[in-house]
Amino acid sequence: MFLRPSCKLQVISIRCQNAAPRLFSTQVHANSIDITANKFGNKYETALPYSEIPGPSAFTFLKNALPGGKCFAKDFDEITKIYRQEYGDLFKFPSLFGSLEFVTTHKPEDFQTVFRTEGQWPARSELKTMTYYRTKMRPDIYGKHSGLVNVQGKEWGDFRSAVNPTMMQPRNTMVYIxxxxxxxMDFVKRIHQIRDPKTKEAPENFEHELNKWALESVAVIALDTRLELLNDNYNKRSAKLIQASKDSFRLMFELEFKPSLWRFISTPKFKQMIEALDVVTNVSCEIIDEAREKFNNKRESSRNDDESVLEKLLQIDPSLAKVMAVDMLFGGVETTSSTTTCLLYLLAKNPEKQEILRQEIMTKLPTKDSLLTVENMKHFPYLRACLKESLRMLPIIAGHIRTTSQNIVLQGYQIPKGTTVAMGVNRLQIDDKYFPNAEKFEPERWLKKDGVPAPAKSAHPFIFLPFGFGPRMCVGKRFAEMEIETLVARILRNFRVEWHHPDLKFKFTSLKVPVDKLLFTFKDISD
Ligand code: HEM
Known part of the structure; x- marks a missing residue:
């Protein structure tokens, strides 16, 4: 039991008030001026009404989600695939028990329309469980700023403008290399310690080791703190933080997307979610407060460019700095470690590409202890191409979400202002129509050669957006890319990575995560 007894009754009544009018409701919004029609040549007034967009009824959606139904226990990608086969490239997921009704599209032209009309403060539908937790249960931390993920409008714009210079400008992010x-380098030592001495295979819990690496890396950027996770005797509160952040991503999918009664009663999954969010908040805040203590003891004169993101943001607004640091520790673990897993896996399955990449790495790191620097990190075109190709083939997100900022027309249907639109990119990224030989790992498709543009450039520009689009794109993009490229360069400089098992399986909840054990083999490179 997690909800505080004093607020539980009030909580349930608030949820019921909010949810009742939307039970099985259709979320259509009032008319507003139609600018899109003029821009894109689609007339809103003459388009088919929103109510005629195909899709399962609330009853069918519920029936299919229950045991015996065709969507039961399926992940987000599989459910979308099932309905896409039935209803085509544009369909509607209904509202059920107060969940959000949303339109799903699989046409890049629609993505372009949605993104191009997103306005000054692009909106993504909020995660209700997180909003509830942050605003109702933890105003002590999130009262002034609730974090980037869930806020909208000017509040989002002000927060984002405050953090962008520190988090998005290459000059400011590369200083952490x-x-x-x-x-x-410590992770390479860790691989030496934990792999099987004879077979050189990683242990069964290698995914956890990658999660620890991701947390260690993001903490060094966010807080200038080494958490010392890459050994056997690491502080177990960090393991709790990792588990809680993974649980939150998984439960978000269960509570926000799948039929759930949490808006009416405290279901077991809702309680687990609140518990996980509380662990994330409490452990992150403990770690952040310790880091702040350290800065306070530091002399003003010892300030430099590579001071942590927290230190830089503290000079703007202490409450904003704390919330951003919590979200870096929260959002910066499974995203980065799963993407790294996908890239290592594709390199292991494509040894000839791995070898080309190793040659590039050898030129910049002639010895195993040569250092990566701001300067030499600029010269890894093949490494960058490998990461893009991996994000194309095995993206960790199924698609993008926007709440439309004006009336638009998609595939001949009216989409009123305020509608949530999900853009399913992951299937298009592996469609031959857009990327010839789509099932092949070909980093070369991202590289221009002899003045000829990179072949991938001819794909529709709104399909491959692994970090999102426009002013609301991922704020951790530069850090994530830098962390992944650094680790993969280090690993390939030291080991030949191999995979000797059946194909690795993944599943999509809110993120794509591996289902099987990450049994990579790490064989030493001679010098
Ligand atoms: C490879 C790793 C990652 C991928 C593929 C990824 C992808 C994304 C995507 C697709 C979005 C939505 C963008 C949009 O709506 O246009 C997003 C948002 C966000 N990401 Fe990431 N992300 C990654 C790593 C990170 C890391 C390391 C952090 C923290 C340091 C982070 C923090 C965030 C935050 C706070 C948002 C919300 C931004 C906003 O609404 O203004 N992400 N990410």
């Missing part, structure tokens, strides 16, 4: 490289 030496610290992130030091973590990657």
């Amino acid at each position: 030496p610290k992130v490289d030091a973590v990657a």
Whole structure:
């Protein structure tokens, strides 16, 4: 039992008030001026009404989700695939028990229309469980700023403008390369320690080791703190943080997307979610407060460019700095470690590409202890192409979400302002129509050669957006890319990575995560 007894009754009544009018409701919004029709040549007034967009009824959606139904125990990608086969490239997921009704599209032209009309403050539908937790249960931390993920409008714009210079400008993000490289070097030592001495295979819990690397790396950027996770005797509160952040992503999918009664009663999954969010908040805040204590003891004169994101943001607004640091520790673990898993896996399955990449790495790191620097990290085109190709083939997100900021027309249907639109990119990224030989790992498709543009450039520009689009794109993009590229460069400089098992399986909840054990083999490179 997790909800505080004093607020439980009030909580349930608030949820019921909010949810009741939307039970099985259709979320259609009032008319507003139709600018899109003029821009894109689609007339809103003459388009088919929103109510005629195909899709399962609330009853069918519920029936299919229950045991025996065709969507039971399926992940988000599989459920979308089932309905896409039935209803085509544009369909509607109904509202059920107060969940959000949303339209799903699989046409890049629609993605373009949605993104191009997103306005100054692009909106993504909020995660109700997180909003509830942050605003109702933890105003002590999130009262002034609730974090980027869930807020909208000017509040989002102000927060984002405050953090962008520190988190998005290459000059300010690349300064962390030496610290992130030091973590990657420790990870290489860790592989030496934990792999099987004879077979050189990683242990069954290697996914956890990658999660620890991701947390260690993001903490060094966010807080200038080494959590010392890459050994056997690491502080177990960090393991709790990792587990809680993974649980939150999984439960978000269960509570926000699948039929659930949590808006009416405290279901077991809702309680687990609140518990997980509380662990994330409490452990992150403990770690952040310790880091702040350290800065306070530091002399003003010892300030430098590579001071942590927290230190830089504290000079703007302490409450904003804390919330951003919590979200970095929360959002910066499974995203980065799953993407790294996908890239290592594809390199292991494509040894000839791995070898080409190793040659590039050898030129910049002639010895195993040569350092990665701001300068030499600029010269890894093949590594960058490998990461893009991996994000194309095995993206960790199924698609993008926007709440439309004006009336638009998609595939001949009216989409009123305020509608949530999900853009399913992951299937298009592996469609031959857009990327010839789509099932092949070909980093070369991202590289221009002899003045000829990179072949992938001819694909529709709104399909491959692994970090999202526009002013609301991922705020951790630069850190994530840098961490992944640094680690993969280090690993390939030291080991040949192999895979000797059946194909690795993944599943999509809110993120794509591996289902099987990450039994990579790490064979030593001679010098
Ligand atoms: C490879 C790793 C990652 C991928 C593929 C990824 C992908 C994404 C995507 C697709 C979005 C939505 C963008 C949009 O709506 O246009 C997003 C948002 C976000 N990401 Fe990431 N992400 C990654 C790593 C990270 C990391 C390391 C952090 C923290 C340091 C982070 C923090 C966030 C935050 C706070 C948002 C919300 C931004 C906003 O609404 O303004 N992400 N991410």
